[in-house]
Amino acid sequence: MDLIKEIHHYLADELKAINNIIIDSLAVEEELISIVSNHLSNAGGKRIRPILTILCAKMFEYKGDSAIKLAAAIEFIHMATLLHDDVVDGSKMRRFLPTANTVWGSKASILVGDFLFSQSFKLIVSTKLQSCLEVLSSASAIIAEGEVAQLTKLEQQKIMSQEEYFKVINAKTAELFSASCVVGAIVSGREDAEKFLKEFGLLLGNVFQIADDALDYFSNSSKVGKNIGDDFYEGKVTLPLIYLSQNLIQEDQQKLNMMIAADDRSISDFEWVKDKMVEFAIPTLIMNQIDEIKMKASNILEKIENINNEPKEYLQKLLEFAAKRTY
Numbered sequence: 001m002d003l004i005k006e007i008h009h010y011l012a013d014e015l016k017a018i019n020n021i022i023i024d025s026l027a028v029e030e031e032l033i034s035i036v037s038n039h040l041s042n043a044g045g046k047r048i049r050p051i052l053t054i055l056c057a058k059m060f061e062y063k064g065d066s067a068i069k070l071a072a073a074i075e076f077i078h079m080a081t082l083l084h085d086d087v088v089d090g091s092k093m094r095r096f097l098p099t100a101n102t103v104w105g106s107k108a109s110i111l112v113g114d115f116l117f118s119q120s121f122k123l124i125v126s127t128k129l130q131s132c133l134e135v136l137s138s139a140s141a142i143i144a145e146g147e148v149a150q151l152t153k154l155e156q157q158k159i160m161s162q163e164e165y166f167k168v169i170n171a172k173t174a175e176l177f178s179a180s181c182v183v184g185a186i187v188s189g190r191e192d193a194e195k196f197l198k199e200f201g202l203l204l205g206n207v208f209q210i211a212d213d214a215l216d217y218f219s220n221s222s223k224v225g226k227n228i229g230d231d232f233y234e235g236k237v238t239l240p241l242i243y244l245s246q247n248l249i250q251e252d253q254q255k256l257n258m259m260i261a262a263d264d265r266s267i268s269d270f271e272w273v274k275d276k277m278v279e280f281a282i283p284t285l286i287m288n289q290i291d292e293i294k295m296k297a298s299n300i301l302e303k304i305e306n307i308n309n310e311p312k313e314y315l316q317k318l319l320e321f322a323a324k325r326t327y
Contacts, residue, residue, distance in 0.1 A: 037115075041075075050075045051318070053074055056197055059188075077136065080113040081176075119136070127187075191296070203296055207319065213231065216228060237260065245257075
């Protein structure tokens, strides 16, 4: 069985409760909000971030309903960022469907994203857990900073450094993974585990995003549900391009820099880049980087004591899935 399906089966009751909260929260008078939100919510997302919250809470034998509310809130935050991301990036496809901005326009996507943020914080406040509010509000601010940082880098039209890349993905992606894990410890009263889960979530988020960036060059659209090469055509610099730039001779480096500095990039440009990536074994370099981060994350998870092992094993499996995923 596919791991995500297996986890969905394992957490069937919790995910049903989360989905019910999402459905209830989207049942509003303004129909466009429901239509746009449900377009994204029903498009087959993996629900990885809510799953992290529930698995972490179950790892500590948590029995209340606050974890469910927080997991739903986290999914709303994620959905809001997706809507806003697609507008900023001008993306045409997500999860095998046209993006909301393609169907209903950028204005509707932005406003519905704002609505989802508001719903997420209503849910967080309803738990009366101040520390969870602090963690998730901080994460939301950091995500926004990451989006602005990426936009700034995009407008500079040049190859960023590895350090700059990791700063962006830590903010844009890994921070919400980290917060999703930490609130699972908070609701369970396991302050001793918060620092471990914070770091585990950051590392898992890094693995997930690096793998996602690699899929843009080394996969096919029938598996990932979006147009392959979108990052390159948008001029977005990710780790595969950074590694390639580091390995090219000066003449080819200049050629790559000119591609990124141009207003647009052609199919032949993309094919040249992919051929060079194969020539310099960039997929192997990416996999080595992922394996290094994955090992650190796995070791951190093993440091947490007095836990239920089954949820922990699913967290380890999710780490493996993130590293090797094809969708």
